[in-house]
Amino acid sequence: MGIRRNIATAGAVTALVVGATTAFSATASAAPNVTPQGVCGSAYKTVNSVPVGSLGTVYLTYNSTNGKNCVATIRTSPGKVKAMSTYIYVPATDEYAGDNGNYTSYAGPARVYGKGYCVSWGGSIDNVYVSVENSNCASLKERRTVEVR
Known part of the structure; x- marks a missing residue:
């Protein structure tokens, strides 16, 4: 049971990090409306x-x-x-x-x-x-x- 919880926690943390990285990189590379x-x-x-x-x-x-x-x-x-x-x-x-x-x-x-x-x-x-x-x-x-x- 402890192993399954650690694997699930690791998977959730990985998904959170990948999602946050994707969100921040999209924001950082988006060009502003420069008018x-x-x-x-x-x-x-x-x-x-x-x-x-x-x-x-x-x-x-x-x-x-x-x-x-x-x-x-x-x-x-x-x-x-x-x-x-x-x-x-x-x-x-x-x-x-x-x-x-x-x-x-x-x-x-x-x-x-x-x-x-x-x-x-x-x-x-x-x-x-x-x-x-x-x-x-x-x-x-x-x-x-x-x-x-």
Whole structure:
């Protein structure tokens, strides 16, 4: 009786380990939905973008229902971990949101309330930094900056 219980226990543990390994490997290898809407949410529509050299793009999106802007920096070719960032700032309200770290495909989302305000936003991938100042407002002309460090 003791031998049968040990064999049954070993079989159950093996099945649990194989099942967990399969579940975790499927999750780890699944590619994320790397679009601005996949990062920010389906209600956010892309209103502006700026390339980060040939490495990717920073997207500015807007949700007309809640008045929020969202920014995401998305790599052209996901792969090895790289330093990445994304940010958005509303000068009139001094509201700021950002994200930075080492990522394989995107940085973000970063969200702020921006209805009726000019926004400044940007991001980076590796050593290429982009910023857009005074964006998406009629009163000021936007200014784009690209810097390689």
